[in-house]
Amino acid sequence: MLTSIFPQAIGLCAGVLLLTSTLMVWRHSLLASIGLLAAQGIGLAALVALIGVHSGDAQLLVVSVLVLALKGVVLPWILARQSRASTRTVEESPHQNPIVALLTVAGLTILSYVVLGRILSHVGAVTAHAAPIGLAMVLTGFLLLVTRRRARSQLVGFLLLDNGIATVAFLTSGGVPLFLELGISLDVLLVVVILYVFTGRMHAKFGGTDVDTLRELHD
Amino acid sequence: MTAVTAGLLAQGMLALIAAVLAFSVPPRVRSVVGGTLCALTAGAGVITGALVLVGGHGNVTLVLALPVDPLILASSRLGGLFMVVISAVGVLVSVYGIRYAHGAAASRTSWAALAAFLLGMQLVPAAGNSLTFLLMWETMAAASTVLLLADHAHRHQVSSAAIWYSAMSQLSFLLLLAGFGVLGAAGVTTFSASGASVSTTPAAGLAFVLLIIGFGSKAGLVPVHVWLPRAHPQAPSHISAAMSAAMVSVGAYGALLVCTRLLPGGPPWWGVLLMVFGGVSAVYGILQASVTSNIKVLLAHSTTENMGLVFLAVGASVLLRSYHATAAADAALLAALLLLISHALFKATLFLGAGAIQHATGEIDLDRLGGLLRRMPWTAATFGVAALAAAALPVTSGFVAEWTLLQALIHGSRLGGTPVAVVVSVAMPLAVAVVALTAGLALLTFVKSYGIAFLARPRTAQPAATEVPIGMRIPMVLGALAVLAVGVLPGPVAEMAASVLPATRAPFLHTIGLGGISIPSIGVVLDPAALVVLAAAIAVPVAMIVRILSRRHPTRMTALPWGGGGSRARPRMQYTATSYAEPLVRVFDDVLKPSRDVQVTHAGESRYLVERVQVEQRMADVVETRLYRPVLNAAQRFGVLARHAQNGRIQQYLAYSFVALLVVLVVVAV
Structure with missing residues (x-):
């Protein structure tokens, strides 16, 4: 039974990932973005679990629990905690207006389908067909990094990018070894903690986290 | 281990010892120790080069840990000749530096850099592959930049000159790197393998152009000469001498290396390119030299001129060889070598003389110098001999060299009475015209520099200059003697130079008479010693008769009844360097583009009485x-x-x- 609904389930999870990514670009509220990030973490964990169950790999189930814990709970919690601490509702004013941003995301998604479609055309697996979603997430994450002004919004973009990389890894190679995943997760955690401290210091020093004001170092 | 190998290693060891001692001995004896060891390093170079010239062989191969070619030092006759010339200049400047160097030029860094500079220059001609060549080349360039910067703390022009110099050095290095890269891709990897088979391919053409511009920049050719008139006046004089006499020769060595060993038998356009490059440089260089009043800038521009003539000769040789006019081609190549030898000798002497003037008076502006003949007789004599050579007048090396060049050019356009090719028929007469124009302007330039500085009356009321110490006189005298020796007895030197040419036919050049030269293949003979004897045979009796006649009228006093101002001539009424060159500036107005500024200060209310006139003239390098x-x-x-x-x-x-x-x-x- 699982085998018959596996393609649909994979498609559903990938859809959730893409949808959350797109909404992150659309929404300007930081708290909303963090909520979407948590949802995306849960979606990613579900995807890993699905692949694990389908391939009968117990290790992947452990990884899925890890992903759920880290990307679905811990990281969003850290971000949200900080956001609440500073201001209740942080409104982002990005460099792009939402319509242009959404169109760009559509373009990027098409590009990733074109690119990965060529590369993975000979792979028949169902998971490989969903892999372009991962690349689209990477590109969308990058777009957020480029267009957002505030350090914390950029952090969201960075995490989206990381999620995208993880998605591509799971979908194309059927998961990564546990130790590798553990290492990557620790890295991401470390980066987020460092950036968390850093933005805290920025806030204390400049009274804001708008990176546009950081232009002293250009000579 | 052969003697040549030992000589190559000895140079490296001595330079290393010189550098180490320069850093360790106390300042009191630093100049003596540093100068002596630098002179020994250069002396080892002279001996090694001479051994190679008399037929010695030897090489040093140093395998590197890096995945690149090994470092190879291999003897070649051409390289041997250059090693002798460059090292000889090195000996002169090192000995001179012992007494001359003071202040920043006598610092630890400067003496260590001089050792490295000499070693780099001496080993470039010994390089056996492009890696070694470039390494030694870069050693030379970097060390000379350090030497140039010696006095940067006190004069801001030094830094500017050093920036220009290092930029042009790096440009030249990059061009060489690209050139050797292209050459390697075309199949010429080591210097022992001749690339005659690939000379006509487009890749070889590209490599040729890159290498020639790179070498031309080091030789100070137009339009890549801009570092030369900046660097030479700012460097200490013995360093200027080493750069201008020896380092530019290394650039010319590169051109000869390309044209005779790496890519022999190139197409005619290579020759034409070289001739244009050289001809433009020769005329432009001497023109700039003739209108400048700073003695070191003048000498720097004159270097451009001489290197231009060398490249012109090399170009003529390539062009003639491509049309199988071998005899004339060999003569042109011989002329190039003689020009280089002669230039190294007289330019070293001239720069050392300029250093002596600067040492004695603290001045290098000709407009403020004068009357040094009485005060500094040794400097005046040596500078005079070298200036004669620079003006290519007889009984000096310069005359022999330019004579050979003119003979090669005149006899080159016709092979056994029939014209060789249209391009040759056009190029050779033009080249003769260029050489003639250059020689004329050179005469004017050096008449100016010698006449104004030594023969004119003192212009400033500064304390009288005194002759420089003997330690500085000796190198100048040696240089001047060498200039005269080559000029009067060119035979042995010419034979030595002819022996490094690619062997075509056995007796290319004969020594005749008292060390004269004869090139039978183009049917020319020169015997300066005989001319000297002949001239003496005529002049001595005449002089004696004049002397005897003057005894008969013991004291004749001339008093002008009406002197017209001439009887009360003051030093300020003399020609200055600027006014002497003024007609020339008018003639070449379009090329020189002088900008003049005349300020007249009137006396009181009058329009007709002038209190002061100030004239300022600036020459921009076009x-x-x-x-x-x-x-x-x-x-x-x-x-x-x-x-x-x-x-x-x-x-x-x-x-x-x-x-x-x-x-x-x-x-x-x-």
Whole structure:
């Protein structure tokens, strides 16, 4: 039974990932973005679990629990905690207006389908067909990094990018070894903690986290 | 281990010891120790080169840990000749430096850099592959930059000169790197293998052009000469001498290496290119020299001229060889070598003389010098001999060299009475005209520099200059004697130079009479010693008769009844260097583009009584204002634009990566 609904389930999870990514670009509220990030973490964990169950790999189930814990709970919690601490509702004013941003995301998604479609055309697996979603997430994450002004919004973009990389890894190679995943997760955690401290210091020093004001170092 | 191998190793060891001791001995004896060891290093170079010239062989191969070619030092006759010439100059400047160097020029860094500079110059001609060549070349360039910078703390022009110099050095190095790269790709990897088979391919043509511009920059050819008139006046005089006499010869060695060993038998256009490059440099260089009043700048421009003539000769040789006029081609090549030897000798002497003038008077502006003949007789005599050579007048080496060049050019256009080719028939007479014009202007230039500085009356009321110490006189005298020796007895030197030419036919050159030369293949003979004897046979009796006649009228006093101002001539009424060159500036107004500024201060209310007139004349280097200024301005504008791209916004840097990623993806997708 699982085998018959596996393609649909994979498609559903990938859809959730893409949808959350797109909404992150659309929404300007930081708290909303963090909520979407948590949802995306849960979606990613579900995807890993699905692949694990389908391939009968117990290790992947452990990884899925890890992903759920880290990307679905811990990281969003850290971000949200900080956001609440500073201001209740942080409104982002990005460099792009939402319509242009959404169109760009559509373009990027098409590009990733074109690119990965060529590369993975000979792979028949169902998971490989969903892999372009991962690349689209990477590109969308990058777009957020480029267009957002505030350090914390950029952090969201960075995490989206990381999620995208993880998605591509799971979908194309059927998961990564546990130790590798553990290492990557620790890295991401470390980066987020460092950036968390850093933005805290920025806030204390400049009274804001708008990176546009950081232009002293250009000579 | 052969003697040559030992000599090559000894040079390296001595230079190392010189550098170490320069850093360790106390300042009191530093100049003596440093100068002596530098002279020993150069002396080892002279001996090694001489051993190679008399038929010695030897090589040193140093395998590196890096995955590149090994370092190879291998003897060749051409390299041996250059090693002798360069090292001989090295000996002179090292000995001179012992007494001359003071202040920053006598620092630890300067003496150590001089050792490295000499070693680099001496080993470039011994390099056996391009890696060794470039390494030694860069040692030479870097060490000379350090030497040039010696006095940067006190004069801001030094830093500017050093920036120009290092920029041009690096440009030259990059061109050489590219040239050797192309050459390697075309199949010429070591210097022992001849690339005659690939000489006509487009790749060889590209390599040729790159290498010639690179070497031309070191030799100070127009339009890559701009470092020369800047660097020479700012460097200490013995360093200027080493740079101007020896280092530019290394550049010319590079051109000869390309034309005779790496890519022999090139197509005619190579020869034409070299001749144009050389001819333009020769005329432009001497023209600039003739109108400048700074003695060191004058000598620097004269270097450009002489190197131009060398390249002209090499070009003529390539052109003639491509039309199988071998005899004339060999003569032209011989002329190039003689020009180089002669130039190294007289230019070293001239720069050392300029150093002596600067040492004694603290002045190098000809407009403020005068009357040094009585005060500094040794300097006057040696400078005079060298100036005669620079003006290519008889009984000096310069005359022999230019005579050979003219003979080769005149006899080159006809092979056994029939014209060789149209391009040769046009190029050779033009080249003769260029050499003639250059010789005329050179005469004017050196008459000016000698006449104004030594023969005129003192112009300033400064304390009288005194002759320099003996330690500085000896190198100048040796240099002047060498100039005369080559000039009077050119035979042995010419034979030595002829022996390094690619062997074509056995007796290319004969020594005749008292060390005269004869080149039977083009049917020319020169015997300066015989001319000297002949001239003496005529002049001595005449002089004696005049002397005897003058005894009969013991004291005759001339008093002008009406002197017209001539009887009360003051030093300020004399010709200055600027006024002497003024007619020339008028003639070549279009090329020199002088800008004049005349300020007249009137006495009181009168329009007719003048209290003071101030004339200021500046010569702009046309090449610099027309070629370099636009390029530099464009670079500056580009820099300003680039600062927009590099403005410190984090998002922008991220956007660059993002766009790069997208471009990669699009390229993959297409």
